[in-house]
Amino acid sequence: MTTVRQRRVGKGAEAAEDQPSEEKNVKPDGKILSDHTGGKLWNILSITVGGTVAISLGLLTSVYVATLHENDLWFSNIKEVEREISFRTECGLYYSYYKQMIQAASIQQGLHGLVYDNKTESVRTINILERMNVYQEVFLSILYRILPIQQYLEPVYFYIYTLFGLQAVYVIALYVTSWLLSGTWLSGLLAACWYITNRVDTTRVEFTIPLRENWALPFFAVQIAAITYLLRTHLQPVQERWTLMAVFIATFLFSLTWQFNQFMMLIQALALFILDCFDMLPTAKVTWLCIIQISALLLVCVLQFFNSMILGSLLISFNASVLIARTIQKNLKKGGLLNRLGKLILHVLLVLCLTLLINKFIKKILNLESDEHIFKFLKAKFGFGATRDFDANLYLCEEAFGLLPLNTFSRLSDTLLFYVYVFVLFLMTVAAVIVAFQNLSGSNQVQVMEKMEECTIALKPDAAYNLIHSVLFGCLALSTMRMKYLWTSHMCVFASFGLCSTEVWKLTLRCIHLYTSQRTHVIKYSIPIITLLYISYKFWPGIMDELSELREFYDPDTVELMNWIKSNTPNTAVFAGSMQLLAGVKLCTGRTLTNHPHYEDKNLRERTKQIYQIYAKRSPEDVYRILRSFGTDYVILEDSICYERRHSRGCRLRDLLDIANGHIMDGLGENEPDLKPSLYPRFCEEIKKNLPSYTIHFTRVFQNKTFHVYKLAKHK
Numbered sequence: 001m002t003t004v005r006q007r008r009v010g011k012g013a014e015a016a017e018d019q020p021s022e023e024k025n026v027k028p029d030g031k032i033l034s035d036h037t038g039g040k041l042w043n044i045l046s047i048t049v050g051g052t053v054a055i056s057l058g059l060l061t062s063v064y065v066a067t068l069h070e071n072d073l074w075f076s077n078i079k080e081v082e083r084e085i086s087f088r089t090e091c092g093l094y095y096s097y098y099k100q101m102i103q104a105a106s107i108q109q110g111l112h113g114l115v116y117d118n119k120t121e122s123v124r125t126i127n128i129l130e131r132m133n134v135y136q137e138v139f140l141s142i143l144y145r146i147l148p149i150q151q152y153l154e155p156v157y158f159y160i161y162t163l164f165g166l167q168a169v170y171v172i173a174l175y176v177t178s179w180l181l182s183g184t185w186l187s188g189l190l191a192a193c194w195y196i197t198n199r200v201d202t203t204r205v206e207f208t209i210p211l212r213e214n215w216a217l218p219f220f221a222v223q224i225a226a227i228t229y230l231l232r233t234h235l236q237p238v239q240e241r242w243t244l245m246a247v248f249i250a251t252f253l254f255s256l257t258w259q260f261n262q263f264m265m266l267i268q269a270l271a272l273f274i275l276d277c278f279d280m281l282p283t284a285k286v287t288w289l290c291i292i293q294i295s296a297l298l299l300v301c302v303l304q305f306f307n308s309m310i311l312g313s314l315l316i317s318f319n320a321s322v323l324i325a326r327t328i329q330k331n332l333k334k335g336g337l338l339n340r341l342g343k344l345i346l347h348v349l350l351v352l353c354l355t356l357l358i359n360k361f362i363k364k365i366l367n368l369e370s371d372e373h374i375f376k377f378l379k380a381k382f383g384f385g386a387t388r389d390f391d392a393n394l395y396l397c398e399e400a401f402g403l404l405p406l407n408t409f410s411r412l413s414d415t416l417l418f419y420v421y422v423f424v425l426f427l428m429t430v431a432a433v434i435v436a437f438q439n440l441s442g443s444n445q446v447q448v449m450e451k452m453e454e455c456t457i458a459l460k461p462d463a464a465y466n467l468i469h470s471v472l473f474g475c476l477a478l479s480t481m482r483m484k485y486l487w488t489s490h491m492c493v494f495a496s497f498g499l500c501s502t503e504v505w506k507l508t509l510r511c512i513h514l515y516t517s518q519r520t521h522v523i524k525y526s527i528p529i530i531t532l533l534y535i536s537y538k539f540w541p542g543i544m545d546e547l548s549e550l551r552e553f554y555d556p557d558t559v560e561l562m563n564w565i566k567s568n569t570p571n572t573a574v575f576a577g578s579m580q581l582l583a584g585v586k587l588c589t590g591r592t593l594t595n596h597p598h599y600e601d602k603n604l605r606e607r608t609k610q611i612y613q614i615y616a617k618r619s620p621e622d623v624y625r626i627l628r629s630f631g632t633d634y635v636i637l638e639d640s641i642c643y644e645r646r647h648s649r650g651c652r653l654r655d656l657l658d659i660a661n662g663h664i665m666d667g668l669g670e671n672e673p674d675l676k677p678s679l680y681p682r683f684c685e686e687i688k689k690n691l692p693s694y695t696i697h698f699t700r701v702f703q704n705k706t707f708h709v710y711k712l713a714k715h716k
Contacts, residue, residue: 050185060170101141130305173221187500216258223250321354397651424498577636615680
């Protein structure tokens with residue numbers, strides 16, 4: 001009986017899910033009855049229709065976000081400099097390398113310019129391919145050069161259309177994951193609709209196009225879909241091999257396109273580790289997934305010229321520790337409840353200790369400090385001591401790195417997504433706890449199936465993985481708002497799966513003693529259809545209004561600044577200023593920078609802190625000496641930073657600099673007792689008075705309502 005049921009679940013055919021047994025489909029001699037042919041035809045038809053719907057929704061999503069981008073900026077009508085300025089902060093920096101490759105005399109010269117770059121950081125030559133994840137820009141620029149499309153499509157459109165096209169891949173991957181979990185493509189349709197109607201909380205691609213996460217998350221979604229398929233039971237060896245290959249390719253592309261890949265995959269590895277400890281996943285498949293993560297990351301490390309931050313990542317140390325600990329503790333999954341709990345605690349402690357030891361050893365050998373600012377930030381964020389560290393406070397004071405705002409849940413609730421998600425999450429978590437206890441207690445599988453049949457069915461390996469994945473990334477999103485896009489997109493998948501799942505409704509109806517096969521079948525289709533109708537009725541008019549709303553890019557001060565720089569400064573001029581603005585200066589003018597927003601380098605962080613003394617209380621001689629040490633010819637001061645009001649006292653950039661320098665902050669409020677008054681006024685304010693002590697070093701050469709540009713004197 002147990003064997004027959006497992007084969008029924010493994011088939012995944014909708015038509016067979018509600019049958020009490022497959023025995024009536026089999027003749028006494030084992031031959032399949034003629035209705036099996038009809039079942040095959042129905043499956044083919046379902047896959048064809050479901051696949052068509054998936055592709056259509058993916059393409060519609062791409063067109064939707066592209067239209068929003070055009071309507072918001074009037075991108076097709078504005079000047080090239082305005083288009084480039086619209087790529088704010090680090091987005092502009094990444095796009096500048098695509099532009100640099102396009103404008104290079106040849107592909108070889110373009111690559112040479114990236115490997116030996118002396119324009120991104122003055123008085124230094126750095127390897128952009130080693131430092132940053134810009135292989136996607138390199139690939140896209142080469143593709144643009146070799147394809148016969150230059151006469152029909154501008155480089156910028158080729159770039160943004162590629163990213164909007166990746167949104168189609170993203171939506172299709174979410175659709176397929178939900179379909180695989182529930183067994184019906186109706187679930188995928190609901191997931192895609194939720195993703196679109198909750199766009200504000202599921203993506204920001206239309207206004208931060210070149211951001212690394214917009215390249216990476218579609219591949220991450222493909223990887224999750226492939227893992228979900230891999231964890232299904234009764235896969236043929238050929239299917240398993242091809243699926244492992246798909247997981248590897250998706251993992252590799254995800255790792256190649258985002259510098260924070262290692263932290264996301266560490267959470268994924270933790271999910272696999274937890275499930276393996278509680279015997280909810282096949283150990284062999286977990287081992288393969290760990291090996292794939294390590295292999296993909298090491299391959300990226302090679303392509304990034306042995307980037308030390310990758311080698312020193314916690315992910316590699318953790319996965320290596322898991323594999324070593326499993327070799328040491330071979331009898332981990334044998335024995336009674338107390339015996340297994342003891343082994344499990346020792347196993348967890350062993351893995352944690354090995355992880356810390358291996359990671360410490362690697363960082364000591366490589367003298368690695370590139371990611372120390374992240375751990376300082378995490379330490380301060382979770383209350384392990386206050387810090388005056390400038391870099392950590394820079395993150396702590398940004399809203400994007402704060403807690404997830406409560407209004408996020410009200411928006412998600414408007415589409416019913418959050419309500420459904422909580423309902424499914426509660427049921428699946430209860431099932432997971434029961435199954436984990438049963439697995440640890442050492443009960444044989446027949447007893448488990450007899451006593452807790454509904455829980456066992458509701459928590460197949462693929463569903464168990466997606467449950468823990470959702471919980472862990474939910475914790476990440478709650479703690480750090482910027483990471484919510486990893487959670488909310490998967491929330492759409494998980495909620496739609498639960499709403500269309502036979503197992504979830506079977507468990508629910510059995511709990512209230514209303515279960516029948518027919519009732520389950522009706523509910524699993526009627527509730528999702530009603531939800532889709534509700535979403536369409538409530539949000540379709542809003543989407544149409546949004547698509548008809550026309551705006552235009554308008555930033556005359558920044559446009560004026562960029563035009564002045566191009567017309568009035570030499571090509572070799574070196575500019576200092578804020579990280580965000582300088583990324584735009586490099587993109588729009590091609591001038592050399594002192595610092596930039598890609599913050600994953602200790603020397604750059606120290607350099608940025610020094611450059612930012614232009615907003616601190618320092619003497620003109622000190623500021624001049626600092627700027628000239630980096631070869632600065634011009635410095636750009638921004639009133640929006642000097643007189644900042646966006647952040648509260650203690651989080652303004654000038655406050656962070658004062659605290660780091662040991663100076664009392666401006667304005668009313670308390671100061672820490674050991675902070676002292678500065679001997680000098682604030683540089684960015686005092687320089688505007690044209691006092692002799694300032695004019696001897698700095699000459700104002702440009703100003704408008706927002707920016708002030710000063711040229712540095714070249715004293716012998």
